[in-house]
Each structure stands twice: as structure tokens, then as C-alpha cells.
Amino acid sequence: MNQKLDFFIVDDSDVNNYYTEDLLNEFDFTNSVTTFLKAKEGLNELIKRLNENARLPDVIFLDIRMPEMDGFEFIEELENELDDQDFGAKVFILTSSKHRRDVEAFEKQYIACEFLNKPLEREDLQRMITKHFN
Amino acid sequence: MRNAKNIPLKFLLLGFAFGMLFPLTGIVADCFIFNKLSFTWADISGQIANNPIHYIIFMAPLILGGTFYAIGWFAFNESRLNLKLTRTNTVMKETNELLDTFNYHVSHDLKTILNNQLALAKMSQKYLARKDTDKLEEIVEKMIGVGENGLATVAHFLVMSKEGYLSDSESAELQFREEIYRILIESGCEDRIKVSFGKTDFEKLTIQPKVFESIFVNLLTNTIKYNNNKPEVTFELIKVNGGKHIIYRDNGIGIDMDKYGDKVFEPFQRIQNEQNQEGTGVGLFIVRKLVQAYSGKISLESKLGEGVKFDIYFPDLY
Numbered sequence: 108m109n110q111k112l113d114f115f116i117v118d119d120s121d122v123n124n125y126y127t128e129d130l131l132n133e134f135d136f137t138n139s140v141t142t143f144l145k146a147k148e149g150l151n152e153l154i155k156r157l158n159e160n161a162r163l164p165d166v167i168f169l170d171i172r173m174p175e176m177d178g179f180e181f182i183e184e185l186e187n188e189l190d191d192q193d194f195g196a197k198v199f200i201l202t203s204s205k206h207r208r209d210v211e212a213f214e215k216q217y218i219a220c221e222f223l224n225k226p227l228e229r230e231d232l233q234r235m236i237t238k239h240f241n
Numbered sequence: 242m243r244n245a246k247n248i249p250l251k252f253l254l255l256g257f258a259f260g261m262l263f264p265l266t267g268i269v270a271d272c273f274i275f276n277k278l279s280f281t282w283a284d285i286s287g288q289i290a291n292n293p294i295h296y297i298i299f300m301a302p303l304i305l306g307g308t309f310y311a312i313g314w315f316a317f318n319e320s321r322l323n324l325k326l327t328r329t330n331t332v333m334k335e336t337n338e339l340l341d342t343f344n345y346h347v348s349h350d351l352k353t354i355l356n357n358q359l360a361l362a363k364m365s366q367k368y369l370a371r372k373d374t375d376k377l378e379e380i381v382e383k384m385i386g387v388g389e390n391g392l393a394t395v396a397h398f399l400v401m402s403k404e405g406y407l408s409d410s411e412s413a414e415l416q417f418r419e420e421i422y423r424i425l426i427e428s429g430c431e432d433r434i435k436v437s438f439g440k441t442d443f444e445k446l447t448i449q450p451k452v453f454e455s456i457f458v459n460l461l462t463n464t465i466k467y468n469n470n471k472p473e474v475t476f477e478l479i480k481v482n483g484g485k486h487i488i489y490r491d492n493g494i495g496i497d498m499d500k501y502g503d504k505v506f507e508p509f510q511r512i513q514n515e516q517n518q519e520g521t522g523v524g525l526f527i528v529r530k531l532v533q534a535y536s537g538k539i540s541l542e543s544k545l546g547e548g549v550k551f552d553i554y555f556p557d558l559y
Contacts, residue, residue: 120353122387126360172349203352206345225353226360 110240111138113162117149117181118142118170118201127168127201127227136236146176153196154188163194165240168201168227169219171209178202182218197239199223249313256309260302267298332534354391358384414447417478424454425461433465434472439488442480446555452531459524460551464491484556489549496543505541 114131116124124142131137141164143149149167156163171178178200185194198219202209205224213222220239223231268285276284289295361384368376418438425431446453465472470492477488496505506529532539536556543549 120357122357122383123353123360125383126357126364129364203356204349206349208345225356226363 110136110165112136112165112236112240113138114140115149115152115164115167115196116140116142116201117146117167117173117178119144119146119173120170123170123201123225130227130229130232133229134232134236136240146170146173146178146181150176150181150184153185157188163196165196167196167198168223169198171200171202171204179212179216182216185218186216194218199235201225201227248317249310252313252316253306253310256312257302257306259309260305263301264295264299267295328534328536335530335533350394351391354387354394357387358391361387412447412449414445415450415453417444417446417476420450420453421457421476424458428458428462430461430465434461434474436461436474436476439475439477441476441478443478443485446485448535448555452535456528456531456553459528460489463524464493464549468493481554484554487551487553487555489551489553492548495545495547495549496541497545498541498543503541506539 114137116127118124118127121142121144124144128140128142131140141152143152146169153163153167155161169178169181176184182198200209200213200219200222201224202222203225210222213219221235223235271285271288272278272280275288361380365377365380365384368380418441421436422431425434425436461474464474468491473492475488475490477486477490479486479488506525529539532553532555538552538554540552541549542552
């Protein structure tokens with residue numbers, strides 16, 4: 108793989124971010140990792156980049172259950188902002204939930220392309236990078 | 242309470258008054274029919290002596306009074322029983338809904354703890370192979386944090402079982418003011434918050450002591466947690482028609498009502514705040530459930546930076 112990737116992690120659990128960031132940094136395909144403990148801050152950064160036509164991250168790992176704004180609210184706001192244009196970044200749900208409620212909500216939206224469970228496994232990461240970026 | 246206890250007595254009077262109609266009608270009928278329109282006492286007593294059925298008729302007020310009293314007593318007890326049943330029913334229905342949501346959140350939060358622990362263990366494995374002790378030390382530090390957080394999370398969830406208090410303790414007449422000071426001392430908060438009383442129409446509140454404690458410990462600790470000043474609370478206890486109105490005002494950071502509104506009473510709602518206070522988001526949810534279990538109401542008025550005002554209303558049920 109020749110492409111270098113920029114990652115965003117949106118998750119209020121700093122332990123999980125610590126782990127995921129550490130895992131991503133193991134791989135040569137990782138260019139940068141930016142973490143956001145608050146969904147709103149991650150969203151604002153994306154909206155800012157969209158408005159400025161700046162470079163978007165390649166991959167966003169998004170948690171579901173976070174205070175104030177949860178993962179699906181994040182997606183909804185992003186959908187409103189995009190207004191049917193294509194979103195350049197690949198979004199992956201990264202959650203500890205396997206609950207029907209969350210899986211159904213995932214199936215109803217278009218922004219996120221995969222539903223992954225925590226902790227992110229090395230094999231899962233490699234598989235999905237190969238699938239989406241090769 | 243006094244009013245409700247009068248119900249059988251009212252029935253007794255009604256029965257007695259109704260019973261009185263029988264002897265009175267009898268005497269009047271005697272005068273019209275047998276005494277040829279004579280209303281003298283001699284004629285009336287003559288008729289009474291002539292026909293012993295009068296004595297039976299004269300018993301009517303006593304018999305009917307007694308019967309009505311019994312009916313009143315049963316009706317009162319049944320309505321009290323019904324009220325209790327309705328309350329148990331409401332609590333059960335809410336407990337069921339609660340359990341559903343509870344299940345979702347508990348399993349999620351426990352999984353988060355275990356996932357974090359697993360993630361850190363996997364990292365340790367990796368750095369152990371590389372013999373990177375600095376990194377390992379950092380990871381172990383985090384593992385301890387996760388464990389401690391996990392225990393706190395479990396403790397928070399156990400608070401939810403306070404709902405169970407409703408079924409196993411009896412109501413008592415509490416001295417409001419004394420009870421507030423007592424729970425402040427018991428929770429070790431007496432020096433961290435200043436409590437004062439404004440208008441005080443009533444001193445006593447009939448409620449299960451555990452429920453009272455849960456409600457006010459929740460509100461008072463919120464005032465302490467979400468505060469940039471020295472925490473202060475003012476109570477007003479106002480007697481209103483058919484119930485008691487408790488006003489709780491604090492000087493905390495307040496809540497943006499346009500943004501959150503009644504969401505604050507929903508379970509697992511956590512509001513982002515500058516204090517970055519930890520919480521499970523069940524406190525106000527429990528408070529509302531407990532108030533509702535007493536057929537009461539609670540509402541919130543607030544502005545960001547201007548504290549909160551809770552209006553709690555309890556009807557006088559019995």
C-alpha cells in the first residue's frame with residue numbers, strides 16, 4: 108500500500124483512544140491520528156474543513172455512546188451539513204455495543220460503512236484498510 | 242388524613258338522618274290516617290302504644306346509621322387499598338421500563354470497562370515482548386484507573402436499586418428541616434453547602450424516609466457538584482390546596498433549558514459541563530420516579546449561570 112492515511116478517533120473514552128492510537132501507529136499506512144473526546148469538537152473540525160474545502164481525514168472511528176452528542180447524532184448533523192454531497196472520509200462505528208438498537212440505527216444511515224466492536228483488532232484493521240484503500 | 246378518616250362518620254350521620262325519615266313519616270301518617278288529622282301528643286302516643294310495630298320503626302335510625310357506617314368504613318378502606326394498588330402498579334410498570342433501559346446501559350458500561358481492560362492487556366503483551374518497561378508502567382497506571390472507574394460505575398448502578406425502597410419501607414411523618422440537616426450530616430456535606438429556609442407553611446411531610454433521602458441527597462449533591470460559587474440552597478415549603486409544594490433553589494451553574502429542557506429527567510442523560518463532572522446520568526431520573534410514585538410532580542426552571550429552581554408538589558393522599 109502506498110497511500111498514507113490520516114485518522115480521526117471520536118470517542119469519550121480516553122483509554123480506548125490510547126489503545127487505538129497505539130495500534131494505528133504500529134502500521135506504515137498511518138500518517139496521523141487525531142483524537143476527539145467530545146463528538147461536538149470532532150464535528151466542528153469536520154465542518155470547518157468542509158467549509159474551507161480543506162483536506163478531510165481518510166478514516167474516522169466513531170463511538171456511539173457519548174455524553175451530549177452520541178455517534179448517531181454526529182452522523183445526522185454531518186448528513187445535514189453535507190446535504191447529499193459525497194463525504195470524502197470513511198466512517199467506521201467503533202463501539203462496545205452489539206445491541207439491536209444500535210445495529211438498527213447503523214443500518215438506517217449512509218455515512219458509516221462498517222460496524223466494528225471494541226477493542227479494535229489488528230486483523231480487523233488490516234482487513235478493512237485493505238478493503239477500502241487498496 | 243383527617244378528612245379521609247371522617248368518611249365513615251359522614252356515612253353514619255347520613256344513615257341516621259335517612260333512618261329518621263321512617264319514624265317521622267310513620268307518626269305523620271298516623272296523624273293523617275288513624276287520628277283523623279289530630280296532631281296532639283296524646284293521640285300520637287296512643288297510636289304508638291296500640292301498635293308495637295312503631296318500636297321497630299323507631300329503631301330505623303340506629304340500624305341504618307350502623308349499616309351506613311359499615312358501608313363507609315369498607316368504602317374508605319377499599320379506596321385506600323385501591324390507591325395503594327395503583328401506586329404499586331405504577332411503580333412496577335416504571336420499574337419494567339427502567340429495567341429495559343437499565344439493561345442496555347449496564348451491559349454497555351460494563352462492556353466498556355472490560356474492553357478497556359482487554360485493550361490495555363493487549364498493549365501490555367505487545368510492549369512486554371519489546372521489553373519497553375516505561376510504556377508498560379504507563380499502561381499499568383491506566384489499568385488501575387480503569388479498575389477504579391469500573392468499581393465506581395458499578396456503585397452508581399447500585400444506586401438505581403433505590404427504586405426497591407418503595408416496596409419495603411413504611412411512610413413516616415418527617416420533620417422536613419431536621420431531616421434535611423440530618424442527611425447533610427450523614428452524607429458529610431454539612432460544611433460544603435449552606436441551606437436556608439424561606440417561607441415555611443408546613444414542617445412535616447409524610448413520606449418513606451429512604452425516598453425523602455434519595456430525592457434530596459440527589460438534589461443537594463447536584464448543587465454541590467455543579468457550582469462555581471459557595472453552594473447555597475433555599476427551601477420554601479408552601480401549603481397549597483390539596484397538597485404540599487416544595488421549592489428548591491440553588492446558586493449553581495444552571496442548565497440551558499432551550500438545549501436540554503425536560504431531557505434532564507430522562508435516564509442516562511449526561512449534560513456536558515465545564516466542571517467535567519463524572520456521573521451516570523440517573524440522579525434526576527430517580528428523583529422524578531420517586532416523586533411520581535407519590536403521585537407527585539417535579540419540574541425544573543433554570544438559566545445557564547443562574548442556578549436551578551425545582552418545584553416539587555406532593556398531593557395529600559391520605
